[in-house]
Amino acid sequence: MNSRNNPMNSKTSTPLMAALLLAFAQAPALAADGHGSPATTAASAPGESDDHRHGQQAEGHERQERSRAHGHAQADEGHDHQRGEADHDEDGLALTPAQSAIAGIEVATVMETELSFRHPLPAQLQANPNLTSALSLPVDARVIARHVAPGQAVTQGDPLLTLASSAIADAQGRYLLAQAEWRRVKSLGNQAVSAGRYQQARIDLETGLQDLLALGMTQAQIDDLNTPEYRLGQFTLLAPHDGNVQQDNSVMQQNLPALTTLMVLADEHTLWATAQVAPSQSALVTIGQTLTLRIDDDLAAARVIGRDHRLDPRTRTESVRLELANPDHRLHAGQFATVYLSQSQRRGVVLPDTALARNPDGDWMVYRYDGGRFTATEVQVLSALEGMNLVSGIKPGSQVAVQGAFFLASEQAKSGFEIHNH
Incomplete structure (x- = not known):
């Protein structure tokens, strides 16, 4: 039966064809959104022209291209931002004056100077034996009076101790007897006495005098023995020179x-x-050479006055003696010291330890200052001595952080390289 003769078939086929047309019209629009862009174009109504559908597809592709271009632009902007941060690192670190003061950073202009390389030697201070007296008696004695205290400064002739004993009385008595005999023999003359007696009297007097001097009596005290008020058997020991009671x-x-x-x-x-x-x-x-002597934080000039010219069998070293002035008595016998022997001198840029830091590779670096930023610069340490370093890689006249290099290195190692107060 053909459709012309069946009105029902004609009415049924019309909705079916419209549904098929609608399905085919939607397929290109969904395919256009397959790249992830939201579909903004409505489905074509039945009967729309092919030119209109092709226009919608082209518009969707343009939107996708614009989206991809925007994404690439954002990525390029991110790369530029990263490059900017890297340039900030290469440009150095900036600190305000307040931050520099808190961190203890000091900047100085470095110039060429001479660094004297010296070899340190262990040493110890001693009392000058030419100006030191160990007071003792060759006989037994008893202390009956004390006139000074330990550490007290005295001048020559000041009383120290009063001593007494029978041995002292015996020595004083022998001297007085010898003195009396000598006076008698001398008054008689050589013609009245034998030569032997004359010489014996002279010997006895000199022996008695030396015994009293050995006790520590002065010539004035010995002369006073002849005074009636002098009490034999004792005497006062006097200071033989200026000094301190040690x-x-x-x-x-x-x-x-x-x-x-x-x-x-x-x-x-x-x-x-x-x-x-x-x-x-x-x-x-x-001999006569002047060397530098270091005692704690004090430096002094010392003159070489003698050497042993033989080695100590235990240390295999030779003792060298030096003399140094100590007018204010700040130094004392027994203190340890260091003597420096000059070996050579070199000229160049000299920086303290506080100006040096290590970079991640382990190389030495200093921080140059240009008035606004601190920039790390690699240097080579040619020689080091007592906290001072002869370096190369930095030009004379450069401004360098001579204090606080460790702080700057720590700040540089932090992420972001932002300087904070600490």
Whole structure:
């Protein structure tokens, strides 16, 4: 049966054809949105022209191209931002004056200077034996009076101790008898007495005098023995020279045996230093040479006054003696010191340890300052001595952070390279 003769078939086929046309019209629009862009074009109504559909497809492709171009632009902007941060790192670090003060950063202009390379030698200060007295008696004695205290400064002739004993009385008595005999023999003359008696009287007098001098009596005290008011058996020990009482081993009423050191008196206006020199360094030492002596934080000039010319069997070193002035008594015997032997001098840029830092590769670097930023610059340490370094890689006249390099290196290592107050 053909359609012309069946009105129902004609009415049924018309909706079916419209549905098929609608399905075919939607397929290109969905395909255009397959790149991920949201579909903004409505489905074509039945009967729309092919030109209209092709126009919609072209418009969708244009939107996709614009989206891709926008994404590439954002990516390029991100790369440019990263390059900007890297340039900030290469340009150095910026600090405000307040931040520099908090971090303890100091900037100085470096110039060429001479660095004297010296070899350190261990040494120890000693009292000058020419100005030091260890006071003792050759006989037993008892302390009956004390006139000074340990550490006290005294001048020549000041009383120190009053001592007494029978041995002292015996020595004083023998001297007085010898003195009386000598006066008698001398008054008689050589013709009245034999030559032997004359010489014996003279010998006895001189022996008695030396015994009293050995006790520590002065010539004035010995002369006073002839005065009636002088009490035999005792005397007052006087300071033989200016100095300080460094040792005082006596107490009141103490009986001390012979040769006991009663007191040590030392003049510290000049001191000695004894340094130990290895044989390989002894050629650098000459008598009269002036060397630098370091005691704690003090530096002093010392003059070489003697050397042993033999090696200590234990240390295999030679002792060298130096003399140094100590007018204000700041230094004392027994202090340890360091003597520096000059070996050579080199000229160049010299920086302290506080100006140096290590970079990630382990190389030395300093931070140059251009008035606004600190820039890391690699240098080579040619020589180092006592916290000072002879370096190359930095020009004289450059401004360098001589204090705080460690802080700057720490800040540079942080992410973002942002300087903060600490």
